[in-house]
Amino acid sequence: xxxxxxxxxxxxxxxxxxxxxxxxxxxxxxxxxxxxxxxxxxxxxxxxxxxxxxxxxxxxxxxxxxxxxxxxxxxxxxxxxxxxxxxxxxxxxxxxxxxxxxxxxxxxxxxxxxxxxxxxxxxxxxxxxxxxxxxxxxxxxxxxxxxxxxxxxxxxxxxxxxxxxxxxxxxxxxxxxxxxxxxxxxxxxxxxxxxxxxxxxxxxxxxxxxxxxxxxxxxxxxxxxxxxxxxxxxxxxxxxxxxxxxxxxx
Amino acid sequence: xxxxxxxxxxxxxxxxxxxxxxxxxxxxxxxxxxxxxxxxxxxxxxxxxxxxxxxxxxxxxxxxxxxxxxxxxxxxxxxxxxxxxxxxxxxxxxxxxxxxxxxxxxxxxxxxxxxxxxxxxxxxxxxxxxxxxxxxxxxxxxxxxxxxxxxxxxxxxxxxxxxxxxxxxxxxxxxxxxxxxxxxxxxxxxxxxxxxxxxxxxxxxxxxxxxxxxxxxxxxxxxxxxxxxxxxxxxxxxxxxxxxxxxxxxxxxxxxxxxxxxxxxxxxxxxxxxxxxxxxxxxxxxxxxxxxxxxx
Amino acid sequence: xxxxxxxxxxxxxxxxxxxxxxxxxxxxxxxxxxxxxxxxxxxxxxxxxxxxxxxxxxxxxxxxxxxxxxxxxxxxxxxxxxxxxxxxxxxxxxxxxxxxxxxxxxxxxxxxxxxxxxxxxxxxxxxxxxxxxxxxxxxxxxxxxxxxxxxxxxxxxxxxxxxxxxxxxxxxxxxxxxxxxxxxxxxxxxxxxxxxxxxxxxxxxxxxxx
Numbered sequence: 001x002x003x004x005x006x007x008x009x010x011x012x013x014x015x016x017x018x019x020x021x022x023x024x025x026x027x028x029x030x031x032x033x034x035x036x037x038x039x040x041x042x043x044x045x046x047x048x049x050x051x052x053x054x055x056x057x058x059x060x061x062x063x064x065x066x067x068x069x070x071x072x073x074x075x076x077x078x079x080x081x082x083x084x085x086x087x088x089x090x091x092x093x094x095x096x097x098x099x100x101x102x103x104x105x106x107x108x109x110x111x112x113x114x115x116x117x118x119x120x121x122x123x124x125x126x127x128x129x130x131x132x133x134x135x136x137x138x139x140x141x142x143x144x145x146x147x148x149x150x151x152x153x154x155x156x157x158x159x160x161x162x163x164x165x166x167x168x169x170x171x172x173x174x175x176x177x178x179x180x181x182x183x184x185x186x187x188x189x190x191x192x193x194x195x196x197x198x199x200x201x202x203x204x205x206x207x208x209x210x211x212x213x214x215x216x217x218x219x220x221x222x223x224x225x226x227x228x229x230x231x232x233x234x235x236x237x238x239x240x241x242x243x244x245x246x247x248x249x250x
Numbered sequence: 251x252x253x254x255x256x257x258x259x260x261x262x263x264x265x266x267x268x269x270x271x272x273x274x275x276x277x278x279x280x281x282x283x284x285x286x287x288x289x290x291x292x293x294x295x296x297x298x299x300x301x302x303x304x305x306x307x308x309x310x311x312x313x314x315x316x317x318x319x320x321x322x323x324x325x326x327x328x329x330x331x332x333x334x335x336x337x338x339x340x341x342x343x344x345x346x347x348x349x350x351x352x353x354x355x356x357x358x359x360x361x362x363x364x365x366x367x368x369x370x371x372x373x374x375x376x377x378x379x380x381x382x383x384x385x386x387x388x389x390x391x392x393x394x395x396x397x398x399x400x401x402x403x404x405x406x407x408x409x410x411x412x413x414x415x416x417x418x419x420x421x422x423x424x425x426x427x428x429x430x431x432x433x434x435x436x437x438x439x440x441x442x443x444x445x446x447x448x449x450x451x452x453x454x455x456x457x458x459x460x461x462x463x464x465x466x467x468x469x470x471x472x473x474x475x476x477x478x479x480x481x482x483x484x485x486x487x488x489x490x491x492x493x494x495x496x497x498x499x500x501x502x503x504x505x506x507x508x509x510x511x512x513x514x515x516x517x518x519x520x521x522x523x524x525x526x527x528x529x530x531x532x533x534x535x536x537x538x539x540x541x542x543x544x545x546x
Numbered sequence: 547x548x549x550x551x552x553x554x555x556x557x558x559x560x561x562x563x564x565x566x567x568x569x570x571x572x573x574x575x576x577x578x579x580x581x582x583x584x585x586x587x588x589x590x591x592x593x594x595x596x597x598x599x600x601x602x603x604x605x606x607x608x609x610x611x612x613x614x615x616x617x618x619x620x621x622x623x624x625x626x627x628x629x630x631x632x633x634x635x636x637x638x639x640x641x642x643x644x645x646x647x648x649x650x651x652x653x654x655x656x657x658x659x660x661x662x663x664x665x666x667x668x669x670x671x672x673x674x675x676x677x678x679x680x681x682x683x684x685x686x687x688x689x690x691x692x693x694x695x696x697x698x699x700x701x702x703x704x705x706x707x708x709x710x711x712x713x714x715x716x717x718x719x720x721x722x723x724x725x726x727x728x729x730x731x732x733x734x735x736x737x738x739x740x741x742x743x744x745x746x747x748x749x750x751x752x753x754x755x756x
Contacts, residue, residue: 075667085662089680099666256752267572284721312718318708321628327710
């Protein structure tokens with residue numbers, strides 16, 4: 001589905017990514033885990049070409065990125081960021097419905113889709129007329145996800161989307177994410193620095209450090225891994241990780 | 251909703267404001283420059299039109315100079331104003347000086363009609379050319395009556411001129427060249443209205459005034475004869491917008507009545523009445539028109 | 547009050563001069579907006595250009611207005627009709643506030659919003675017209691408001707070179723040493739400035755996103 005071949009990224013003389021090789025399978029949730037500066041956000045932004053690689057090739061749906069019209073590429077990929085970035089001058093319905101509107105969907109189809117998306121992310125329908133500044137953090141995050149899914153993209157990119165939420169809300173949205181994934185089976189690339197979140201949400205975890213891919217393991221393998229970086233992570237996060245790995249409620 | 255109304259308001263402003271240029275086809279606007287003689291002539295034109303036609307007259311006096319008055323005519327902000335043929339020829343048309351009164355008048359009128367859509371009415375009668383003045387007592391003591399005789403005394407004199415005279419091609423530069431005048435210091439530049447008094451009070455010894463200065467006889471000032479005929483003719487004429495004539499043809503006959511009605515001496519008297527005796531311009535003009543039986 | 551009586555007595559001329567003034571202000575503010583807003587958007591996106599452009603507009607502001615009018619007088623097409631010159635000069639003075647406020651308005655849009663929009667697949671022009679401009683419009687209009695008020699003030703000086711407008715009363719009053727005439731020009735000019743400030747401010751408030 002998504003493939004990185006020997007991808008490097010350099011900016012202002014700094015080598016942010018070196019020789020990255022990665023493969024994301026259809027329907028899986030690949031978590032990019034790492035410290036700040038490890039290059040995980042950069043990797044994410046290379047997928048929807050918000051950044052361009054300095055060398056190497058990236059293929060999406062088997063086609064090299066350069067051969068795909070960048071706007072088409074991005075419209076086929078949902079993008080959710082930590083600050084959410086809801087359009088403050090649009091209400092919830094208009095935020096969710098923006099891409100469908102640009103894609104010239106008929107009005108009633110847009111309305112139906114907004115309705116559907118709100119249901120999907122567990123928000124009441126009367127929220128549709130509200131404006132972003134009238135919503136709570138958790139509600140905003142969910143609208144962000146709804147917006148990203150509105151045009152039914154095959155791929156979803158998420159950059160620490162739940163990082164700014166309080167622990168209780170975060171727990172809720174994580175659970176809902178899992179349910180959503182079960183239903184929709186999107187191909188998701190998820191960036192986080194939280195091992196617990198990675199273990200809970202990811203089908204595989206790609207551990208990154210200093211612009212290099214250290215290892216890719218399933219959650220269960222990660223916990224038992226003898227790789228120095230992986231085990232350092234496990235140690236740093238302390239107890240109770242197994243239940244997260246088992247995708248239960250922690 | 252309010253957003254929409256706001257956008258409408260913006261669009262209205264964008265269209266409305268730039269199209270604000272006023273037109274006044276129901277009135278005649280008479281302008282004048284910013285010195286006494288110009289007001290008097292402007293007032294004369296205004297009262298004449300008011301007395302002999304039904305057209306409403308608006309006055310827009312005190313325009314600060316030839317260029318500004320000309321611009322106001324071109325833009326249609328004023329319809330008539332009094333100008334001098336010599337000034338029009340050299341300052342506005344930037345053509346070389348001619349000494350023949352008729353020639354200057356014709357050339358100016360033709361050029362104005364062709365280039366600017368303006369025309370000249372008949373001349374008022376006097377020639378307000380530049381008059382170089384010295385104190386009467388100096389003139390008698392040194393026995394000097396002509397400008398050609400002034401060269402020998404110039405190095406002992408301080409000169410004073412108006413601003414426009416210094417800058418105009420038919421002004422200071424040509425004067426000193428024609429008569430070989432070398433003044434002790436660079437001339438003082440002052441307001442025209444202050445020259446005569448400055449001369450009388452010995453702040454200056456040689457003043458570049460005008461032939462119709464009201465204070466000449468009163469302050470015992472002597473005008474030096476322009477014997478080399480350096481200064482071109484400056485007949486006072488009304489400059490009129492052709493469009494204004496089209497819209498109100500009756501003003502032509504009203505102005506024709508003024509042709510040649512003012513002599514040099516009469517202009518000096520009116521100037522003195524306003525400047526020297528501080529009488530109201532409107533009264534002075536009304537008296538003049540009545541005396542000339544021009545008031546109906 | 548003497549001034550009021552004078553203005554009423556000469557109301558047609560007061561109106562004429564006010565309309566002339568509005569004409570000068572209208573054209574110059576409009577042109578400054580048509581040039582300055584796109585320029586502001588340009589330098590907000592290509593930040594390498596922002597220093598030279600803003601510096602240029604700043605330099606123009608430091609030229610004393612009467613001097614600028616004077617410089618432009620000998621220029622062929624402009625000097626022939628002094629209103630053109632006045633409008634050009636006023637437009638130049640109005641540029642800095644408009645460029646600056648447009649630049650600030652666009653840069654002030656939350657970068658997360660822009661990133662989300664771009665990541666969604668909005669084209670650069672869709673991003674500009676559907677996201678950045680609506681969010682920056684209040685800032686842009688505050689620049690226009692400042693520009694309009696500046697133009698009303700500077701247009702009074704334009705009368706010194708013969709462009710007409712309310713300044714003519716002021717200069718005439720100064721020459722005649724007659725306060726009524728001065729005020730007959732100054733009061734309407736002040737009123738116009740206030741109206742411009744309130745008027746555009748009203749529009750600005752209405753268009754501000756909640």
